[in-house]
Amino acid sequence: MSTDRSEQVLDYPFRAPSAVEPPEEWAKLRQGCPVAHVRLPSGDKAVLVTRYDDVRKVLSDPRFTRNLSQEGAARITANEGGSAFESEAAAEISGGEQHEKWRRFISRWFTVKRIASMQQSIEAMAHGLIDRMVAKGPPADLVSELAFPLPVWVIAEILGISVEDRDRLARWSNAMLTMTQFTQEEVDRAQAEFVEYLMGHIAKKRAQPGDDLLSDLIRAADQGEHINEKILLMTAQGVLVAGHETTSNMIGKMVAMLLSDRRRWEQLLAEPSLVRSAVEEVLRFDANAGFGLPRFITEDIELSGAKVPGRTTVICSMAAANRDEKAFERADEMVLSRSPNPHLAFGAGGHSCVGQALARTELQTVLSVLLRRLPSLDLAVAPEALPRREGLLVGGIERVLVRW
Numbered sequence: 001m002s003t004d005r006s007e008q009v010l011d012y013p014f015r016a017p018s019a020v021e022p023p024e025e026w027a028k029l030r031q032g033c034p035v036a037h038v039r040l041p042s043g044d045k046a047v048l049v050t051r052y053d054d055v056r057k058v059l060s061d062p063r064f065t066r067n068l069s070q071e072g073a074a075r076i077t078a079n080e081g082g083s084a085f086e087s088e089a090a091a092e093i094s095g096g097e098q099h100e101k102w103r104r105f106i107s108r109w110f111t112v113k114r115i116a117s118m119q120q121s122i123e124a125m126a127h128g129l130i131d132r133m134v135a136k137g138p139p140a141d142l143v144s145e146l147a148f149p150l151p152v153w154v155i156a157e158i159l160g161i162s163v164e165d166r167d168r169l170a171r172w173s174n175a176m177l178t179m180t181q182f183t184q185e186e187v188d189r190a191q192a193e194f195v196e197y198l199m200g201h202i203a204k205k206r207a208q209p210g211d212d213l214l215s216d217l218i219r220a221a222d223q224g225e226h227i228n229e230k231i232l233l234m235t236a237q238g239v240l241v242a243g244h245e246t247t248s249n250m251i252g253k254m255v256a257m258l259l260s261d262r263r264r265w266e267q268l269l270a271e272p273s274l275v276r277s278a279v280e281e282v283l284r285f286d287a288n289a290g291f292g293l294p295r296f297i298t299e300d301i302e303l304s305g306a307k308v309p310g311r312t313t314v315i316c317s318m319a320a321a322n323r324d325e326k327a328f329e330r331a332d333e334m335v336l337s338r339s340p341n342p343h344l345a346f347g348a349g350g351h352s353c354v355g356q357a358l359a360r361t362e363l364q365t366v367l368s369v370l371l372r373r374l375p376s377l378d379l380a381v382a383p384e385a386l387p388r389r390e391g392l393l394v395g396g397i398e399r400v401l402v403r404w
């Protein structure tokens, strides 16, 4: 590896050979240039870190903010609003005390215990969606039949949105997230309809609170907490933005990864007790995880022996870190029984994913139900032909065509 690699400025994000293989730059940079200079789609420069220890160190450091609206921070894209974690809602509640408080509140809702109590309902949703897919017959697109609707139905339940209304939520979310398929006018209309619906929904919950996240927040507000209409609205939007596309994409990628080498699927059929560790390994091994997490470094730090000056934007590639040989034995192999598996797919530190217990439960449930219901499941296209979803920040697969 030439020493002047660290002077080079690479265009980021990198392009992977296929939806299930990592870009070759990851291993090269981890080895030869752990603190790399990159140019983002906006044209702004940043530093990319790819080693496990560096990514973990930056993400866990509470001094470093993900709020890139500060003077001197790099912009990801030239246009505004491209990021799932940088939405207005996220920005508003992303810093300091306000964020701490918000996070504490919503964390109560996402405890392992509470989520475990939703497992049966998630399983019923998975069965219902698979029934519908099976009735139509193969081949089927697992994304539109299962991976897309399930997580948004789950979020509807958390927000106390009725079964009758949940497909409207799915439609709005789709328009707001997959912007390329819709005109700006359609996206704006979806956004406006969604906000109007939520205002009405919040009013209903005020009048008649139930056992859901918004009612919980309303009750806290009644007890003197500073939770206004805007925070309620932002919470609902934030949970939808953070929890829908991420989980939908991961379900699609999980099935694609396990079927792209069918020995993996067969191992799970033979040993269903591996579902839990297999889900963790899928999260670790995700080659199409998207952009990574940006942080604005406010003070000098040292990463892999190099000094990174304050006022630098650092992009943490959790997916590259998750394949670091120094942190994981046989890092470039999928080992479905791997344990422990301290991957960074949910981030680390004070901002790490609040919904991770839920995401895990959804992934484990979908996988178990698929193994039981459709043991003969297989990809209906070659893995190299799986069309990538070009979402900039959360990578995914557009369609996962399967047969059984």
Ligand code: HEM
Binding pocket: 066, 085, 094, 103, 155, 238, 239, 240, 242, 243, 244, 246, 247, 250, 293, 345, 346, 347, 348, 350, 351, 352, 353, 354, 355, 356, 358, 359
């Ligand atoms: C496989 C699916 C998922 C993945 C890979 C994922 C990943 C992440 C990551 C990496 C972060 C950290 C962002 C940062 O540090 O800037 C995050 C934050 C967050 N996630 Fe997830 N997530 C998933 C599913 C969910 C679900 C299902 C929900 C809830 C319904 C959720 C709710 C949140 C929230 C609210 C935050 C913000 C936490 C904060 O600001 O402190 N996520 N997620």
